[in-house]
Amino acid sequence: MRSIMCPNCAAPLELEDTQTHVTCPFCSVTSELKKVDDLxxxxxxxxxxxxxxxxxxxxxxxxxxxxxxxxxxxxxxxxxxxxxxxxxxxxxxxxxxxxxxxxxxxxxxxxxxxxxxxxxxxxxxxxxxxxxxxxxxxxxxxxxxxxxxxxxxxxxxxxxxxxxxxxxxxxxxxxxxxxxxxxxxxxxxxxxxxxxxxxxxxxxxxxxxxxxxxxxxxxxxxxxxxxxxxxxxxxxxxxxxxxxxxxxxxxxxxxEKSYWALIGMMSAFFGIIGIAGIYFTVTASQGASFFGLGINFVGVFAAITGVVFTIRTLLLGLRSKYRETRRKKR
Structure with missing residues (x-):
């Protein structure tokens, strides 16, 4: 047994390998199977x-x-x-x-x-x-x-x-x-x-x-x-x-609820680091000079790290779906 599509209505048709004609039960059209490659x-x-x-x-x-x-x-x-x-x-x-x-x-x-x-x-x-x-x-x-x-x-x-x-x-x-x-x-x-x-x-x-x-x-x-x-x-x-x-x-x-609590605590922790880094950067009286401004590079690093990790934690935490590998773009 094999299956083809009806040439008239595209319905699935099952037939024996020795058949020469097939009648579709859906549209009642009889098709000749001389050109099997066309089906x-x-x-x-x-x-x-x-x-x-x-x-x-x-x-x-x-x-x-x-x-x-x-x-x-x-x-x-x-x-x-x-x-x-x-x-x-x-x-x-x-x-x-x-x-x-x-x-x-x-x-x-x-x-x-x-x-x-x-x-x-x-x-x-x-x-x-x-x-x-x-x-x-x-x-x-x-x-x-x-x-x-x-x-x-x-x-x-x-x-x-x-x-x-x-x-x-x-x-x-x-x-x-x-x-x-x-x-x-x-x-x-x-x-x-x-x-x-x-x-x-x-x-x-x-x-x-x-x-x-x-x-x-x-x-x-x-x-x-x-x-x-x-x-x-x-x-x-x-x-x-x-x-x-x-x-x-x-x-x-x-x-679980405990997971969301952990995500909230981690986001708050990294957020505090970022805010503290921004504060020390703006108010620092010591540190390297950059275009005439006193900038604490430790504060800059802390600010960037805090912001990046806060965003990363939130993105991972809020991801609500799991999927298998998607089809690659050709």
Whole structure:
């Protein structure tokens, strides 16, 4: 058995390898399967973690953050669990770009002490070629969920999509609103944008560009995610988990009151150091002279240290979410 998308309505269709025709149960259109390469293959990642296992993974990730309750493995209660498969297109695009333009170089004259009085910028003709192939992950759902769009997904362990497998775990399958051509266009646009950035690293002016894009491969992949609502110490929190790998997409972090008290004390301590440093800097009658002003450099150091550590402590303390590594910008 394998799965493809209906060429007419994009619904998932399951068929035997020996089939020559398939009729879509949703739109009733019968398609001939002579040109199998023209049909987008449809895959899924299996739900590898049940609710108890995903709860264990969530607790482990939350405990990586400071100030969380020690008994979290007992006190965390799941209140709501939703399991959904979201669509991604995996597009492999190849692009050869030939470019011409002007680069820049500098000439220096009238040397003075450790530098030059005059620096002149000149243009010179340059040309080159970028030729590479990249894989792009393209969000296919109508709903915009930035945490899932930016999540570093895995395609390892994919299998042909089967609706019965999703039904068995009572998961909702979110349909893709993108068709194949739209996904291809996005893939080509993405690799062109990368080449454009590379050209501007080489050139100050782009005069001529010739490129030849090609789609090397494309398939639709549905990935399962848990959307959890959980309670700790009477407060509700939310988390999103990858049901295929057990990784935490994002979660809010429950923290104890003693943690907030410690953060407040540390912020106040560093704040006092900063204020004291500012006071001694302004009122100092001794110290090094700087442009005719009496400045206590110990006070300056204390002021800067106090301010920096106060801000740093507050930023770390107020961080309320934990997330896995986000997808790298290409």
């Amino acid at each position: 987008v293959e449809h895959y899924m990642l299996p739900v590898a973690y049940d609710v108890d296992q995903i709860r264990t993974e969530l607790v482990g990730d939350i405990l990586k953050s400071p100030g969380t309750p020690d008994d979290l493995h007992k006190s965390l209660n799941l209140k709501k669990v939703d399991l959904k498969f979201y669509p991604y297109y995996i597009v492999t695009a190849h692009l050869r770009t030939e470019y011409k333009g002007n680069g820049e170089y500098a000439t220096f004259s009238h040397r003075y002490k450790s530098g030059y009085r005059n620096i002149d910028i000149h243009l010179k003709p340059e040309q080159g070629v970028f030729d590479d192939e990249r894989e792009f992950i393209i969000w296919g759902a109508k709903e915009i969920i930035n945490d899932l769009i930016n999540f570093e997904i895995s395609t390892r362990g994919k299998r042909y999509f089967q609706a019965l497998e999703a039904d068995k775990v009572k998961a909702k399958v979110v349909a893709s609103v993108l068709d194949t051509e739209q996904a291809k266009v996005q893939g080509i646009a993405s690799i062109r944008e990368i080449h454009k950035g590379l050209m501007y690293k080489e050139l100050a002016q782009i005069q001529e560009v010739k490129d030849k894009p090609e789609i090397k491969g494309i398939y639709l992949l549905h990935i399962p995610f848990y959307f959890l609502e959980f309670e700790v110490a009477g407060k509700l929190y939310e988390a999103t988990m990858d049901a295929a790998t057990g990784r935490t997409v994002i979660t809010k972090i429950p923290r």
